[in-house]
Amino acid sequence: MKHVPEKTNPPAVDLGDPELFKRCLVQYGESELFVDTEEWIVHDNPYRRTLRPHVFKYLDFSRPLRWDQILNYTSLSANRTLLTIYEQDFLLLPEQGFEAKRADFAEFYSGRSMALAAVVRPWLERYLFDALEREVSVTGRWTAASLEAYLQDYADSLHREGENKSMAAILGSSNREHAARTLLIQLAGDFLLEASAMGRNVLGNFGPIQSELFKIVIDEYGYGVHETKHSTLFERLLRAHDLDPKPHAYWQFYLTSSLLLNNYYNWISRDHSKFFRYLGAIFQAETAFIHSCAQMAEMLIAVFGRGAEVQYFLEHAHIDRHHSKMVFERIVKPAVATHGESIIPEIVRGFEEAKLLGELAERDFCEQVSWADGGRTFKDLHPGVYAKVQAGVIQPDRQTFVEPRGELSVTHVHDGDELCHIESGVMHFVTGHGRHTVLHAGEGTVIQRNRLHGAIIDSDKCVYTIYSVGDYRACVS
Numbered sequence: 001m002k003h004v005p006e007k008t009n010p011p012a013v014d015l016g017d018p019e020l021f022k023r024c025l026v027q028y029g030e031s032e033l034f035v036d037t038e039e040w041i042v043h044d045n046p047y048r049r050t051l052r053p054h055v056f057k058y059l060d061f062s063r064p065l066r067w068d069q070i071l072n073y074t075s076l077s078a079n080r081t082l083l084t085i086y087e088q089d090f091l092l093l094p095e096q097g098f099e100a101k102r103a104d105f106a107e108f109y110s111g112r113s114m115a116l117a118a119v120v121r122p123w124l125e126r127y128l129f130d131a132l133e134r135e136v137s138v139t140g141r142w143t144a145a146s147l148e149a150y151l152q153d154y155a156d157s158l159h160r161e162g163e164n165k166s167m168a169a170i171l172g173s174s175n176r177e178h179a180a181r182t183l184l185i186q187l188a189g190d191f192l193l194e195a196s197a198m199g200r201n202v203l204g205n206f207g208p209i210q211s212e213l214f215k216i217v218i219d220e221y222g223y224g225v226h227e228t229k230h231s232t233l234f235e236r237l238l239r240a241h242d243l244d245p246k247p248h249a250y251w252q253f254y255l256t257s258s259l260l261l262n263n264y265y266n267w268i269s270r271d272h273s274k275f276f277r278y279l280g281a282i283f284q285a286e287t288a289f290i291h292s293c294a295q296m297a298e299m300l301i302a303v304f305g306r307g308a309e310v311q312y313f314l315e316h317a318h319i320d321r322h323h324s325k326m327v328f329e330r331i332v333k334p335a336v337a338t339h340g341e342s343i344i345p346e347i348v349r350g351f352e353e354a355k356l357l358g359e360l361a362e363r364d365f366c367e368q369v370s371w372a373d374g375g376r377t378f379k380d381l382h383p384g385v386y387a388k389v390q391a392g393v394i395q396p397d398r399q400t401f402v403e404p405r406g407e408l409s410v411t412h413v414h415d416g417d418e419l420c421h422i423e424s425g426v427m428h429f430v431t432g433h434g435r436h437t438v439l440h441a442g443e444g445t446v447i448q449r450n451r452l453h454g455a456i457i458d459s460d461k462c463v464y465t466i467y468s469v470g471d472y473r474a475c476v477s
Helices: 018-029 053-058 073-087 098-108 111-135 144-160 165-171 176-191 208-220 230-240 256-270 272-304 311-339 341-373 375-391 472-476
Strands: 397-404 408-412 417-424 427-432 435-439 444-447 453-457 461-470
Touching: 018 053, 018 073, 018 111, 073 111, 073 256, 111 256, 111 341, 144 272, 144 311, 144 341, 165 176, 165 272, 165 341, 176 230, 176 256, 176 272, 176 341, 208 311, 230 311, 256 272, 256 341, 272 311, 272 341, 311 341, 341 375, 341 427, 375 417, 375 435, 375 444, 375 461, 375 472, 417 427, 417 472, 435 444, 444 461, 461 472
Parallel strands: none
Antiparallel strands: 397 461, 408 453, 417 444, 417 461, 427 435, 427 453
16 A cells, blocks of 8 residues: 655744844844954955944844834844845956955855845835835826826926035035045945846846836946946046945945935835836936936036046936936836736836935935034034033933954944043044044044944044933033
C-alpha cells in the first residue's frame, strides 16, 4: 500500500508582527556596512552607509508618522534605511579598487541582508508614507478633459511663478558657495543613480505606453553613450564645483526630505499597484524641472562665475519640455483611454504627492541654509538659555557625554530644540559639509529641531551636556 504522508499545518509566519519586524530590523543593522563611521565622506564605496543601527532597538516604527513629524529623527533613520534597502535592487560598483571592497560587495547583496530587507521594507514604507496618503485627498468625479485642464493649469502656473525659493535662499546666503554645494549634495542622492527608479517600470508587458516610457529612460541614459548619460553630466558638474562625484559620498549630509523624495519614487515604482500614481508623479517632476533647471543654471553662474559647469541643467531645461509633453500626450492620455477614467484619481494623487514632497524638500533646504548661516547667532543664544537652566527657571532633561579627540557624532536631528553646553575641551559643531562652529569650554549652541548636524572633538577629551529645552524661543523671551 502506498504511504501517504500525514499533512501538517505549520504555524503561519505573521508578517504583521511588530516584534518580528523589530528583530529583523536590528539584525539588518548588525552588518558592519552600516555602523558609525569616523569620516564625514564615504570614499568610492557605495555599500557603506551609516544608519546609526545601535539605536534601532530604541525606535518605534510600528505606528505611522503624522505629517508634522515627517522631519523628525525616526523619519531620518527610516529614510536612510529604506533607501539602502531599495538600492540593493540596483547594481552598484566602485570606480576603483574593487578587490579591496569585494567583501563589502558580497555583504551588501547577501541573501541574509536581502531576506531581512524584504521583511523590514513594507514596515518602513507604511511608517513613512501613510502620512502622505492621509495628507493628500482626491475627491470628485474626474474625466479625461478635467484631468487635462488640471495638469495644463499647473504647467501654466509655473510660467507665472517668480524665483524659486531654494535659489533665493542660496543667493541670499552669507556663504553662497556652501549653500549651492549643499543643494548639489541633496540632488546627488538621486541624480547619480538617475532613472534607476524609473527603470523599475519598463519591464513587463503593458502595451504601447511601455515603449513610450522606455524612450524617456534611454534619454536619461544618453542613448547608450556614456559621455552624454545624464548622471555622467552631473558627475562632471560636481567635480567642477569641488565635490566628490561618487554615489553617496555625502551620505551624512542628505536632508530627511531629500531622502524621502528619493524613497517616494522608488516606492511607487517598485510597487506596481501604484503605477498610475507614478504617471502623475513623473509628469509633475518633468514639468517642474523645466523651470527649476533653468534657474539652477543661472544660480550657479551667479555664485561661481561664468565658468560654472551648467550643462546638466541646461540639458534638462531643454529635454524636459519634450518629456513633459511626451508623458502627458503619449503615456497619460493613452493610459486613460485604454484603462478607463477610474485610474485618474490615482494619477492625480501621484501628481499631488510629488508636488507636496517637492515643496517639503524646498522648505527643508531653505531652513537648513538659514540654520548653517546662523552659526554665530545660535552660539550667542547659549549664555541666556544656559543661565535659565542654571537658575532652575527651566528644568530640561539632560545627558552628559565624555568623548576623546577625533570622536565623530554622525549627523542626525532632534525632535525638539536642544542646548549643547561644553563643560571642558573643544568641539567642532558641524552644520553641513565643510561648515562648523568652534565651541570651547563654557560655550555652547542652541540646536534647532529637525536641523541636520553633527560634531567632532578637537581636544584630547571633551565633556559636554545636551539639554532638551523644548522650544528655545520660550527660553529667550
